[in-house]
Amino acid sequence: MTNTLAKPTGNVSVDTSELSSAGLTRTRRNILSGIGEPVALLGALVVLIAIFSALNPRFATITNLQNVLNQASLPIIIGVGATLVILIGSIDLSVEGVMAASGVAFVLMSANTRGGQDMGIWAFIVPLALGIVLGAANGLIYTLLKVPSFIVTLGMWFIGFGIATILYGTDAYPELTNETLTQWAAKIELGLPNVFWLAAALVIVAALVLRYTRFGRAALAIGNNEDIARANGMPVRKHKVTTFIIAGALSGLAGILATMQMGGTSNHIGEGYLFLTLPAVVIGGTALSGGKGGVLRTFLGVILLTVLNNGLVLAGVSPNFQSALSGAILVVAIVAAAWSQRGRLRIAK
């Protein structure tokens, strides 16, 4: 035990040798602690990449890498919100409904093949606000009426989808006419697609918030035991509502981006995203029971699943087999990820 207290910061000054003599030493936070799972994930990723590269030389090309990152970006963005929600032991199933509502609102407010007015910046603000409102509704109903988040957000999925269906109406499929919008996501900037830069920035911001702010500390405490968090004066309800608002806003953003990627939208724009994102969060190592995990892990989880899907396609696996195969791999991976905690796995609140 040669460590001594770090230099006191600010105006605290105490004889540090005296403190360490009490047997209490300042320890550098062990950087390696808890890194086992991410390392396993990285290992799995390396193995997958090696196999797929051997199967098809086109896999390990810059273009395909850019393609993979482009595909991974939306699940990553949704995964940031999902991770914040799952960390507190809740779940948000409304993602696809919110995406649909925001996506349809976005296309109809932008220059599109149905005509209508191009609302400029409002075409972004309104769909985002829609996501925020639906997320806030999730959080408020969940916390005020004490309905399980599972139920509330499932209901909100239908509401979002309903809003999208009403907005969409019965006219022809609306396509964006502005090529700047339709090409923005995949456009390569400094070697990587724009949308991936956006996703990566959101991951970094969320990781920093979780690590260095009261919000992040509260997320871990609430996820572990919200009664304890409340008893210690943490703003549990406010934290939960804020979390669902962030998740809603990110779903709204994903709806906009999905529409830009597709060049248009229908009320089905969100379909399939939740199915990809939630397993990615779990594979990344964020516990469904709450209190453990983080967005960097989710990032790795999404990349892993996207590489898997992409590699299977390039390896020539028929689409029929592909979904069965990736499903099977998913189950194995999730069981492996959750194995250490099978004793304390409870249904998400």
Place this chain on the structure above:
Amino acid sequence: MAEPLIRLQQVTKSFGPVDVLKGVDFEAYAGKVTALVGDNGAGKSTLIKGLSGVQPYDGGVVSFEGREVHLTNPRQASSLGIEVVYQDLALCENLDIVQNMFLGREELKQGTLDEAAMEFSAIKALQSLSVRTVKSVRQKVSSLSGGQRQTVAIGRTVLRNAKLVILDEPTAALGVAQTEQVLNLVRRLADNGLGVIIISHNLADVFQVCDYISVLYLGNMVARLETVKTTRDEVVAYITGTKVLEGVNE
């Protein structure tokens, strides 16, 4: 004798038709450990919940540092300097010792968590209690023994500048060695000038560490004894109701 740190006069509490506290007088002093003993259902927890503001009393007068106070919620009790270490400890297993000691009261520097300052203060608080049983303050609570967890919970009250620390059965789940450590810690709290109230069923613990013993019997305070002037038999007699203090009306 000096003025009590906390004084309860004729406090009452009922749940519907059931009178749980029937006009209880009680006091505790700074620098002293006061035991609160009594059989199951005597009203100990109810008395404590009133002090911590969790469950306010129905009637009576509460004075803290000589001034009348109305304890109506935990935050307010805490801001006065009243901290309770509950049986279930209220620690988050997934967080480390420093994070738990500052739970809900994290220190910030430019809006972000000031880990260095918190770690420093946590070490200082533990050191003021001469804690030697904890190797690193960055250990997760899930890796700590019951005694170490009590240590963290007690250290947290020091960090929060408690003047009165209330412990509910702090040694109930502990082995011999760990009980000893926790009792030493309790004693040191008092030696540092804090008032300590300890609920315990273990009279050996009580006689080892307490200065005064208050006995609740069916919602009445039937005895207030100085540890050095009483015996275990006498305390047991009060607890079981075979002895009743003169002047205390049933």
